[in-house]
Amino acid sequence: MKTQTVLVLDFGGQYKELIARCVRNMSVYSEIRFCETPIEEIKELAPIGIILTGGPNSVYGDSAPTCDKALFELGIPILGICYGMQFTAYSLGGEVVACKESEYGKIKVKVDTTSALFKEIAPEQIALMSHTDRVSKLPKGFKITSSTKNCPVAAMENKEKNIYSVQFHPEVERTEHGKEILHNFVFDICGAVADYSMDDYIENQIKEIREKVGNERVVLGLSGGVDSSVCAALIGKAIGEQLTCIFVDHGMMRKNEGDEIEKEFSTHNINFVRVNAGPRFLAKLEGVADPEKKRKIIGTEFVRVFEEEAKKCGAKFLAQGTIYPDVIESGAKNSANIKSHHNVGGLPKDMGFIGLVEPLRGLFKDEVRVLGRKLGLSVKLVERQPFPGPGLAVRIIGDITEAKLVILKEADSIFCMEVEKLPLAKRPHQYFAVLTGMRSVGVMGDCRTYDYTIAVRAVTTTDFMTAEYAPLPHKLLGRVSSRIANEVNGASRVVYDITGKPPATIEWE
Ligand code: XMP
Numbered sequence: 001m002k003t004q005t006v007l008v009l010d011f012g013g014q015y016k017e018l019i020a021r022c023v024r025n026m027s028v029y030s031e032i033r034f035c036e037t038p039i040e041e042i043k044e045l046a047p048i049g050i051i052l053t054g055g056p057n058s059v060y061g062d063s064a065p066t067c068d069k070a071l072f073e074l075g076i077p078i079l080g081i082c083y084g085m086q087f088t089a090y091s092l093g094g095e096v097v098a099c100k101e102s103e104y105g106k107i108k109v110k111v112d113t114t115s116a117l118f119k120e121i122a123p124e125q126i127a128l129m130s131h132t133d134r135v136s137k138l139p140k141g142f143k144i145t146s147s148t149k150n151c152p153v154a155a156m157e158n159k160e161k162n163i164y165s166v167q168f169h170p171e172v173e174r175t176e177h178g179k180e181i182l183h184n185f186v187f188d189i190c191g192a193v194a195d196y197s198m199d200d201y202i203e204n205q206i207k208e209i210r211e212k213v214g215n216e217r218v219v220l221g222l223s224g225g226v227d228s229s230v231c232a233a234l235i236g237k238a239i240g241e242q243l244t245c246i247f248v249d250h251g252m253m254r255k256n257e258g259d260e261i262e263k264e265f266s267t268h269n270i271n272f273v274r275v276n277a278g279p280r281f282l283a284k285l286e287g288v289a290d291p292e293k294k295r296k297i298i299g300t301e302f303v304r305v306f307e308e309e310a311k312k313c314g315a316k317f318l319a320q321g322t323i324y325p326d327v328i329e330s331g332a333k334n335s336a337n338i339k340s341h342h343n344v345g346g347l348p349k350d351m352g353f354i355g356l357v358e359p360l361r362g363l364f365k366d367e368v369r370v371l372g373r374k375l376g377l378s379v380k381l382v383e384r385q386p387f388p389g390p391g392l393a394v395r396i397i398g399d400i401t402e403a404k405l406v407i408l409k410e411a412d413s414i415f416c417m418e419v420e421k422l423p424l425a426k427r428p429h430q431y432f433a434v435l436t437g438m439r440s441v442g443v444m445g446d447c448r449t450y451d452y453t454i455a456v457r458a459v460t461t462t463d464f465m466t467a468e469y470a471p472l473p474h475k476l477l478g479r480v481s482s483r484i485a486n487e488v489n490g491a492s493r494v495v496y497d498i499t500g501k502p503p504a505t506i507e508w509e
Helices: 016-025 039-045 069-073 083-091 178-189 198-213 226-242 257-266 278-285 291-313 324-330 365-374 391-395 402-419 474-487
Strands: 005-010 029-034 049-052 078-081 095-111 124-137 143-147 155-158 163-166 218-221 243-249 271-276 317-319 355-357 430-444 447-460 491-496
Touching (some): 005 016, 005 039, 016 178, 039 069, 049 083, 049 178, 069 083, 078 083, 083 095, 083 124, 083 155, 083 163, 198 226, 198 355, 198 365, 218 226, 226 243, 226 257, 226 317, 226 365, 243 257, 243 291, 271 291, 278 291, 291 391, 391 402, 402 430, 402 474, 402 491, 447 474, 474 491
Parallel strands (some): 005 049, 049 078, 218 243, 218 317, 243 271, 317 355, 447 491
Antiparallel strands (some): 095 124, 095 143, 143 155, 155 163, 430 447
C-alpha cells in the first residue's frame, strides 16, 4: 500500500530538510523534489499536499527559481513558505516589493485564528522572519491572515483553492507555534491520516525489494558504515540468502574493525563474504605518496575485487546504501546512475547488473539510524562516526607501509578510547589520529629517539561540509599524548590539529 506523501518543492531554502522532517515526525511521509520537477511527475506522485520552500532569491531576479504554474490548478492543497509565498503571490497576479526594513530574527506576528492554518493557535506569537521582499498586493481571491509591524501581509490564503502562504518559517524551533501550523496544514487542510512509520517503511520496502528482484541474486558492497550496514540488514530481511554482502577489507581499517564488522554480520541472515585483500592493496600502493594517486589506486582495486566476487555469485542486481542527502548533493533526480562512492565508485557497466536496489534513498541519516536500531543492529554500529572509504591510507601522510599502519592503528585506538570516556553528549562528531610524515627527535630513557609525530583531530559538525575543531579538555589531550608516546612503538610526539573546515578539510588527505 502506498503511503500518503506531502511533497516539498525546493526553491533553494536552507530549511527544506527541516520541513520534510517536521512532516515525517507527524507520521506522514514527505519528500523533497527540485522546484522544476515536471508537473507530470508531480501528478504521478499524487501528493496530498505541496509545500513550497523559502529561498534566497527575489521573484524578480534573473535567476529566480520557478515551478510549473499549473501546480496552482491541480486542486492539491499548497503551503508557500517565505519565497514560496512571494512566488505564489507573484505567479497568481499579486505583487511583491522590497521591504523598507528587512525583517530578520524573532518577530511578533498576529494571526487570524479563524483560518484553518492557524486553528487553535494563540492570536499573537513569536515567529522567525528572514526576508527582504514582501507581498504588497494580494492575488485575486486571497485574503490576509497574518501581519507584523513591518509586514502587512505575513500570511495569505485562498480557501476555495486551498492555497495558503506564510512569510515566516513555521518549520524552525524559533517559531513558537510553527509545528502546530504545519500540523494544521497536513491534517486539517491536506487530510492526512498519519500512515507513515518506520515499521511500515520496513514492511513496504521488504515488499518492494521482493517484487523487484524476484528470484535473482543481489550483491551489496558493505563497508561497515551506517548506511551500507542498515541497507544490508533491510535487504537481508527481505530476501535472505539471495543477498550477498561483500566486505572488502583493504587492510587499512581501524584496529579490530574488520573483525568487528564480520562478527556483527555473521549474526544476520545474509551471505557475508569478507575478502581479505590487504596485501593486494598494499602491493599496489607501494611507494605511492600522492594523496590523489592513493585514492585512485584504492578505488580501482576495490572495484576489481568487488567485480570478481560479484561474478562468482552471479548477481543480477546491485544494492547501494544511497541516502537522501546523497541524492540531493549529487543533483540527481530519479536517475539510477551509480555514484562515485568509494565502495562502488565507477563500477564497470560490463558487470552486467540489470537494476539497482536502493531502499534508503528517501531517508535522512538520523532516520537510517532509527531504522538500523529497529532492524536489530547494535548501537555501536548504528552510531558509528564516518570513516573514509580509502581508510587509513588518507590518514598516513606519504607512502603506506605495514609498519606505519600498525603505528597509526594503535595511536588511533588510544585516542578513540580516551575520547569515548566522555559522555556521549560531549563527544565530538568525528575523531581520529593521523600519522604525519614528520619524524622528530625525542628522548626515551636515556636514549635518543627519532620517531613519528602523531596528530590527533576531533571536530564538531552537523553536515561534515564545514566543521569546527573540538576544544577537547587539556587533561584528556595530555593523557592521550602520554599514552601514545609511551605505548606506541614508533611514535614519540603528539600534536593537536586545531584547524576548522574550511580552510582545512576534516581528513588530512
Ligand atoms: P573531508 O576530508 O572532505 O571529509 O572534509 C568530509 C567527511 O567525509 C569523509 N570522507 C570520506 N568518506 N569516502 C567516504 O566514504 C571518502 O573517500 C572520504 N573522504 C572523506 C570524512 O571522514 C569526513 O567525515
